[in-house]
Amino acid sequence: MNAEGQEDFRRFVASRSLALLRTAVLLSGGDQHAAEDLLQNALAKVAGRWHRIDEPEAYVRKTMYRQQVNRWRLRGWRREVSVAAPPDVSDAGDSTAATELRMVMRAALARLTARQRAVLVLRYMEDLPEAEVARILGCPIGTVRSTTHRSLTRLRALAPELAALGPAEAERQPSGDYTPLEVSP
Secondary structure (H helix, E strand, O other): OOHHHHHHHHHHHHHHHHHHHHHHHHHOOOOHHHHHHHHHHHHHHHHHHHHHOOOHHHHHHHHHHHHHHHHHHHOOOOOOOOOOOOOOOOOOOOOHHHHHHHHHHHHHHHOOOHHHHHHHHHHHHOOOOHHHHHHHHOOOHHHHHHHHHHHHHHHHHHOHHHHHHOOOOOOEOOOOOEOOOOOOO
């Protein structure tokens, strides 16, 4: 990679890494360490192909999704991670209700399949249209719609307290998309 390409890549990482890390955390079921590994591996792949990539953010998202599905398929990931000492985490500015809701959301997302989690993350957390999600996942739009419906149904069953975030019935939006559950990161 030439000097100009390196600088472009550095700017991309600096500007988009937080948003991509949020996506990685959601894809990995809330495991921060696995999310960091997922993002780092995806960025390493992007760095090697930087001069050939037209849409780097879409490429990173697609790479993260595929890596997470491979981890799930290979059962190489573990639900428990041993650490030397528990992390010191402080959410001084965060309310208890919001923290509990976030924990419920992460636990419920972790119980979905990798594909279901990916569809929900891309549709509602990343706010991508169905056509873009279908392109990223390499499946028809109908599959995205049916997976979204089944995923939201399962999410509501796993965590009924999430229903307070949005209407219980799907509402037709002017864009023609359904937004059955509004979810904020």
